[in-house]
Amino acid sequence: MSELFKKCRSDAEAHARAEYPRESCGLVVSVRGKPQYVPCRNQSDETDHFILHPEDYAAAEDLGDIVVIVHSHPDVGPEPSLHDLASHAVSRTTWWIVGLVNGVATWHEMPASGELALEGRVFVHGVIDCYTLVRDYYRQVLGITLMDFHRKDDWWNNGENLYVDNFTKAGFVQVDTPEQGDLIVMAIGSPTPCHGAIWLDGDVLLHHLYGRLSCKEVYGRAYRECTTHILRYKRAPS
Ligand SMILES: [Zn+2]
Incomplete structure (x- = not known):
């Protein structure tokens, strides 16, 4: 040393x-x-x-x-x-x-290891997915380690409701209006809220959709209409 x-x-x-x-x-x-x-x-x-x-x-x-x-x-x-x-x-x-x-x-x-950038990631179910991006954002940007969940491909169509069932355990509470770093949960292509994104100042989402690269994009009407929960991190997991 x-x-x-x-x-x-x-x-x-x-x-x-x-x-x-x-x-x-x-x-x-x-x-x-x-x-x-x-x-x-x-x-x-x-x-x-x-x-x-x-x-x-x-x-x-x-x-x-x-x-x-x-x-x-x-x-x-x-x-x-x-x-x-x-x-x-x-x-x-x-x-x-x-x-x-x-x-x-x-x-x-x-020693420091390489890390995926937040934007431009390729989606790999359960390993590099929307929640991986959420966790990485919280860890890298906010210094908060969020709990991880074992997840199977297509969980949202198989009776699981991972975001909704776990957000309290993970230290989040529901709020009405998003602020920087809040988690936006959406039901996209499924009745189950299955997609999580980070809300950033400027009304932008940082997220990773299935079949696309992770990216920032405007939190437009289509995403607002799919939104089921706006969640804010409040405390350590219990
Ligand atoms: Zn340790």
Whole structure:
């Protein structure tokens, strides 16, 4: 590890100890090329993953470039959980995990991996679909890790109603008027609300329709008429 990061490592370790037995999380921000550790609030109530508070993430982004995502593993080693592996894979950022076992800190580093851009993706059922785009937007742009759902091809025609059944669990509430980052749920080509899009300022949707590339487009009348729910993220999943 570069000398440059030594202070960040010791600051992150001190933070992990201070939060113990809770899981700590934070960011290393490069401020004009000088890395510094920024402790963040963990919004998750669960022990196997963390959710960076979006305000803390936004504040860190204002300071400089986010270069490392850090979290702790109280009482277990620093090896990534399945959740960590998946989240890391799509974060396009280096991760550090510090395990704290019997007061001894050990580190695991995961180099940044490639990540799909939000626009121009090819649709692959259940792997790269409209909800994958929603999750990636929340993670990359808002620093929020949304729960994932196992989904089969054509679930909306087979008695499943994944968006409607799960939005409360995933931390969303229904609202009347969309704001930046809200989730627009639509019934497109099916009576079941089966399509999710992100609403962006300027009345634009960022979404990924079956058989098309992911893209931004105007939230026009055709989409409004298919809309069944406008959802806003309010809290950590429960
Ligand atoms: Zn972890």
